[in-house]
Amino acid sequence: MSSFDFGTCDSRADVMNLASMKAMEITQQIRQSIGALKTLEAMIQFEPGFVEGNFHQIAPALRRTYKGIACLALAKYGVISTVDPPDPNSALVGFPLLHLLQQEARDSILSGEAKASTAWDADASTLVVLHPIFAPSAARVLPSDEWTYNGRNYSRDCSLAAPMDELHPCAFPGVVHPSGNLAHFWGFAMLLANFEDVADLEGLKELEHRAGGWVAAGFTHFAWRLSDAENPARMLECTLMTQISMGSAAAYALVGVDAAVPEIGLRWRFDLVPAVGWQASSDWWVTALVAIPVTLIFGVGMGISVIASLRKRTLDKLNVQNFRFDVLSKAVSASVEALEKFQFPLCLVSVDDFLKCGAYPSYEELRNLGKHVWLDSCWDAMGGDYEDSGILLLSYEGMSEGTDHQDSESAFDKDGDVYKAMVTSIRGLKKYGLKFNWVWSQYSCMPQQNSIQHQCATNSIAGYCSCFTAMLVVESRKGAEQHTFSSSFASWSRLERLCFVTCQCLGTDSMKVFRYTEQGVLKKERVDRSAVEFAWDILRGSFQCCTTYHADGRPCDKQRFVGAILSTYWRLLAVERAGGGDMASQLVKVLRDSNERYFPPTFTYWSETHPLQLELFAGLLHVAHQMFAEDSAKVDAERMIAPGTGLRP
Ligand SMILES: [Zn+2]
Incomplete structure (x- = not known):
């Protein structure tokens, strides 16, 4: 990345951006807290008696929902009447807002808008917000009243005989309620917050x-x-x-x-x-x-x-x-487009060539021998000779045993055990009546030496998976790690499984996933709903790269996989939208209900010296859902294309 040199830049502008972002977060937090007052207003307009009578049930729920609030209060007719949490010393109950905060209270009522009080006599760390409430059921003139607060007597004489003056406000102009009727001043909803909490x-x-x-x-x-x-x-x-x-x-x-x-x-x-x-x-x-x-x-x-x-x-x-x-929306679009038009072509090798290699061939070896065919989009794969003849996804599930594989790059599968297991199991698939002419395997079909090409291919894997007809998992106890820049075999195999089973379980064919065990047994795997959900748990826990503290300083596999996971998710949503069966709708529900589990907003990137909190899906899922909703509002022909999701009659 160091080759993109844009020269010196104004660092201050960048720090300023950070300041703006942080300030915006604080603004949002304060707005969220004020939301509690708007909710109270809506409830009081609907049924004031109910809110007053149940304030100690309602207020705690609001405080839990709209964070940062220390205390909520109602001030019917402008006099604090009830406070939650309950105020044992009654320091607030009876506080005459229209007398002691005269100017602010009147301004707030006349403008009809909430106001942060600057005159409230409390320490500077308290934020006090008054929100005037107008209710259709409120009387035009406030009732006369007398009460004591803080050892002083207060009164409000609103009888016809009393003069209407500044000190004895008895009536305010009404406002037009959404129902069309005139609504009069009922009182205030108030919040007291610790400034440190809201900020x-x-x-x-x-x-x-x-x-x-x-x-x-x-x-x-x-x-x-x-x-x-x-x-x-x-x-x-x-x-x-x-x-x-x-x-x-x-x-x-x-x-x-x-x-x-x-x-x-x-x-x-x-x-x-x-x-x-x-x-x-x-x-x-x-x-x-x-x-x-x-x-x-x-x-x-x-x-x-x-x-x-x-x-x-x-x-x-x-x-x-x-x-x-x-x-973020560019990123989502790129992930959706990759379903149709691959960021890196789908490279295939014929089964015959693969079986003749004699050793597990890397992408570069096959490329130099001219043994690859290249497909730029899923339409090439679906429309050409490839679909009928079958493409096998060959997935190698290496499992790390610990420290006994201190091998160098060249030593991977030196004795050819992994390759032999692949050859045996591919031949074995014949007994299931499956015939394949093409093989795709990440080590043989994705660039292993160019990190950008590798990432582009990774981003395309959901698109690749919709072209494959079956998946064969070959397991082994050795060689979990891969010795180039790319991801470990162990995490790769999990990504392939996630993308394949999500794409396939949504089609009409029954799932074709096979496993060749360490003991040399080939069997068909049962992939039910819980197996698919389990595959989606990919981002929980650590990958191989995490256990070695990302010693090479490269991105974590979790970061590399974000695009592929997002593509797969979008495709799933599109299938569900098209009425694609119970499995799809149940899966969508599970993923939506536990959003943060399956799409963690951030993760901890451990380096050798210190942990760093980095973004993963932060904001991304929200944008994706928003874009999907917009996409769904369009007519079919204008929607983003997610191939293979159309309903078959
Ligand atoms: Zn990692």
Whole structure:
């Protein structure tokens, strides 16, 4: 990757992007918390008595759902009437908002919008939000009342005789309710939150450590500060920031973004600076790429265009979210397109040639002998001579035994045991009445010496699998590891199984998976629903590369497989949409119900020195589901093509 040199770049812009992204996360978190007030409003408009009577059941559920909230309250007629969690000292019940927060409360009612209070007399770490509620059942004029709060007497005289003045607000203009009727002021829903919770202090602390997985301009450790523009006393910062501010050297100039939740009038600034100060970091963009699922988009040409647009977009500091969405949807499109048009051709070798090799041939050996045929798309495979004559997926399931295979690259299958087992089992398939003219095996049919070509072929495997007629798994106790840059045989075999059984179980043919055991027994495998679900569990646990701490510094197999898994998933969704049977719909349900299990958003990449949290499916699945929904809304002819998913009569 080091050959793509874009020269020096503005590292500040890249750190600024990180600051924007973090600020956006905080905004979303605060918006999410405010969501609790909107929910309360909707419930009160519908049935205020029910909400008041069951507030201590409703509020805890809201607090669990809309994180970050310390306390929820109702203030009927503008006086705090009930608080959850219950307030043992009654420090809040009876608080007259219309008297003590007069201006803010009135502004909020007149604007009809929620407002973060700056006048609330609490420590700066508390965020108080008032949300006015208008209900069709509320009376136009508030009832007269008298009560005591904090040792003082308060009253509201709204009898006809009383003067309507600022100090005794009794009526406010109504608003038009969605039902068409006029709705009057009922009271407030309120939330009190610890600013540290809504700003996700824990998440901010991750910026200080590499373990957070944040990388910008090649920097992995940051000092940060979050300050409220309206309320300077409300500020969160890390210890290092305090020291930096006192030093104020140019090497530590802060970059920051202004952020806001305008709907409640909250504005703040978020500042960042690399913990080591600004210094040259020439390979920052390589590191930045690690943060997006680059293995997925490294299709022909595509990796380069994404890198180029990443370069261009670093200057566009406010659009990180859009940029991310862009990259992710490109990645999803690339995965879907790979089902039809392979990123690397499907290479096949004839059964006769394979059986005559005398040893397990590598891709490069067969290529040099001119023994490959090349198919660019699944239509070539389906329409040509290949479908009728049968393509066998030959999968080698090497299992690591531990340390007794310290062999070098050339030593793989030196004694030819694996190859002999393959030859015997391919011949053995005849007794099942199956005839194959072609073989595909990753070691023989995928480039072993060019990492980009290898990744392109990996991204195409779901497409390849829809062309295969049967799968033969040859198991062995030796040679689990493969000694080139590519994935280990053990993890490969699992990926092949996942893609093949998902593609095949959705067709009309019964599944043709065979296994040649270590003991030399050839048998047909039963692939039922639970076996397919088990195959989808591929990303749980560790691969061979993980157990050796990715010593070569290359991507983890989990990263390499994201595109293939996504393609397979899309194809499955398309089959289900086309009415493809119980197996497909049950599988879709299982995968959707346990999203994070089958599509982990992140994973821990262990290197020899330290763990790094990297993205896997973060955001990707959401984008894929959104794109699939959009695709489904189109007429058949305009949908993205997922070959072989059409319903057969
Ligand atoms: Zn790994």
